[in-house]
Amino acid sequence: MSDRPAIDFQFGGRLSLDLTWTVRYRAVFPTELLATPADVRRWFEAVGLPAPDRPSVADLHDTRELREAIHRAATALVEGSRIQAADRSLINRRAATPPPFPVLTADGVRRWDMATGTGTAPALSVVARDAIELFAAAGDGRLRRCSGPQCSLLFHDDSRPGARRWCATARCGNRANTKAYRDRRRDPV
Numbered sequence: 100m101s102d103r104p105a106i107d108f109q110f111g112g113r114l115s116l117d118l119t120w121t122v123r124y125r126a127v128f129p130t131e132l133l134a135t136p137a138d139v140r141r142w143f144e145a146v147g148l149p150a151p152d153r154p155s156v157a158d159l160h161d162t163r164e165l166r167e168a169i170h171r172a173a174t175a176l177v178e179g180s181r182i183q184a185a186d187r188s189l190i191n192r193r194a195a196t197p198p199p200f201p202v203l204t205a206d207g208v209r210r211w212d213m214a215t216g217t218g219t220a221p222a223l224s225v226v227a228r229d230a231i232e233l234f235a236a237a238g239d240g241r242l243r244r245c246s247g248p249q250c251s252l253l254f255h256d257d258s259r260p261g262a263r264r265w266c267a268t269a270r271c272g273n274r275a276n277t278k279a280y281r282d283r284r285r286d287p288v
């Protein structure tokens with residue numbers, strides 16, 4: 100039997116927002132994808148950040164805590180309001196932790212490492228720094244919420260036209276396009 104969640108991680112390519120994607124269907128039936136410390140390890144591995152082999156329950160808590168602060172902050176900006184002071188200071192505090200450092204291996208390969216005993220703090224620092232960069236540029240109007248029914252994922256539109264309405268075209272966008280296509284087919288004109 101697999102201990103993996105029924106829904107696997109998805110990524111839009113913007114680190115800090117991708118962390119918020121670990122709660123799916125937040126608006127309709129919130130589904131926690133970081134259910135265990137092992138999920139935390141899998142997520143950091145997937146985004147290429149070093150994390151402890153066996154994250155602690157505290158690491159799980161810290162990761163979810165930063166995720167929720169980023170989600171609330173991004174939601175505030177999408178809705179045209181200000182980020183709450185508590186969320187801003189949590190993100191700032193996480194970003195102030197030293198991030199992972201590069202190590203040159205004997206094979207001449209660079210890998211990322213972190214001081215022992217630091218848990219997920221270095222990796223969370225990278226996520227928090229990305230959030231700060233993202234939020235400081237939020238005036239560009241490209242931080243949005245997916246228009247997909249039931250989706251509500253937050254994304255940053257990096258496309259040149261900047262008119263994206265969907266978290267990722269392969270999922271919501273496609274589904275919406277298919278629906279529009281079916282609706283057109285039904286239309287007698």
Ligand SMILES: [Zn+2]
Nearest residue numbers: 245250266271
């Ligand atoms: Zn979506």
